[in-house]
Amino acid sequence: MRPWNFSAGPSVLPVDVLEQAAREMLDWHGSGMSVMEMSHRGKEFMQIRDEAEQDLRDLLQVPDDFAVLFMQGGAQAQNAIVPMNLLGLAGHNQADYVVSGSWSKKSFKEAQRYGDVRLAASSEASTEINQQTQAGFSWFPTPDTWEVRATSSYVHVCANETIGGVEFNDWPLLSVPLVVDVSSNILSRPIDFSKVDMAYAGAQKNAGPAGLTIVIVRKDLLGGASEYCPSAFNYDLVAKSQSMFNTPPTYPIYMAGLVFKWLKTQGxxxxxxxxxxxxxxxxxxxxxxxxxxxxxxxxxxxxxxxxxxxxxxxxxxxxxxxxxxxxxxxxxxxxxxxxxxxxxxxxxxxxxxxxxxxxxxxxxxxxxx
CATH class of the missing domain: 3.90.1150.10 (Aspartate Aminotransferase, domain 1)
Structure with a gap:
C-alpha cells in the first residue's frame, strides 16, 4: 500500500488518475502520441481541453455567462493578473482586499503596485471571540465588518488560507464584484456564482498537478485590462482564444481533466x-x-x-x-x-x-x- 500523503501542495492525486495517466503515457487513445508530445492545436488535444472545460463546468455548475480559462503562472501570478485585468472596471482604479492570512496578505501587497488598493478588513491582529482570545490569522473578519468603497472595481478574498487553516465561504451579496481565491478548496464544496463574480485557483491542491491555473470569471468583466497587462494574461484575449492564446500547459490540463472525470465517478x-x-x-x-x-x-x-x-x-x-x-x-x-x-x-x-x-x-x- 502507498503511504498517506498529507502534503499541502503539490498534493496527493487519485490513484485511479495516476494509473490511467501511466497507461496513456506513450499512446493516448490510439493516437500514437503521448499528451506531452501533441500539438496544442491538434484535434487530440482540443478534445482533451474541451472535455476538461465541460467537466469542470458540470462539477461546479458554472453559469453560461462565465468564462472558464486555463492559464499559467499559479495563483501567485494572479495577484498581479487580477488587478491588471479588473482594477479599471469602475473607472477609479480602485479595489478593496480582505486579508485573512499569509496568502491574502501577499495578494494585497502585490495588488497595491497597480492602483488604489485598500484594506477592507483584516484578521492579522488578535481579537476576542466568544470570550476567547484568537491570535492573528486564526479567525476571519465577517462580511459585516468589511469596509467596501462603492467606487471600487472589486473586492478580493481568500476562501481558504492554506497555512493558517482558516476557511470561509458564506459570501455576502455585494454591490461590487467579488473575486475569490479558491486555490486550496476548489472542488471540495460548491461555489455560489450568484455571489462570486470571479474565482481562481492553482490546480496543485485539489484539481491536478502544478502548472495549471483555473480562472472562472463573469464574461461582462472582460475587456477592461490595463494597457500594461501582458497579452498572454489578458482575460479577454485568453477567453476569446479558448485558452489557446499561447501554448497552454497541456499536460496539467490533461491531468486536471482526468481528476474532473474521477470526481464525477465519485458522485x-x-x-x-x-x-x-x-x-x-x-x-x-x-x-x-x-x-x-x-x-x-x-x-x-x-x-x-x-x-x-x-x-x-x-x-x-x-x-x-x-x-x-x-x-x-x-x-x-x-x-x-x-x-x-x-x-x-x-x-x-x-x-x-x-x-x-x-x-x-x-x-x-x-x-x-
Missing part, C-alpha cells in the same frame, strides 16, 4: 463535500479531546482542507515527524512561517488516511504525553 461535488466534512470532523474531534495537541483556529472557520496543529511539547516535533514517516504518514510538517504540524486532507485523500493519522497521534500521545 461530484456534493459527495466530496460530505466526505471532506467527515474527514475533517474526525481529526478536529480528536484534537479537541486532547491536551497534547492543539488547533488554534476559531472553530467556526476551521478549514476542511488544511488542519494545522501544535504539540504541547515542541521539542518532540522532529520525533513526531520521523515516527509518522515510518508509519507511512508523509508531509505533516507545518509551514516554515508558523511551525508545528499540518495535515492537508484534500479530495484525493480518503477517510482511511485520516483514521490512520488519528491512530498514530493517539499512540504518540500515549508514549510521550
Amino acid at each position: 461530484g461535488i456534493a459527495a466530496m463535500e460530505q466526505r471532506n466534512q467527515q474527514k475533517s470532523e474526525l481529526l478536529y474531534r480528536y484534537l479537541d479531546s486532547s491536551d497534547f495537541y492543539h488547533n488554534q483556529v476559531e472553530p467556526s472557520v476551521r478549514s476542511r482542507m488544511n488542519i494545522p496543529f501544535l504539540l504541547a511539547k515542541p521539542e518532540l516535533d522532529a520525533l513526531f515527524l520521523a515516527e509518522a514517516e515510518k508509519a507511512g504518514l508523509l508531509q505533516l510538517k507545518g509551514h516554515k512561517s508558523v511551525g508545528g504540524m499540518r495535515a492537508s486532507i484534500y479530495n484525493a485523500l480518503p477517510l482511511a488516511a485520516v483514521e490512520a493519522l488519528v491512530a498514530f497521534m493517539k499512540d504518540f500521545e500515549a508514549k510521550h504525553g
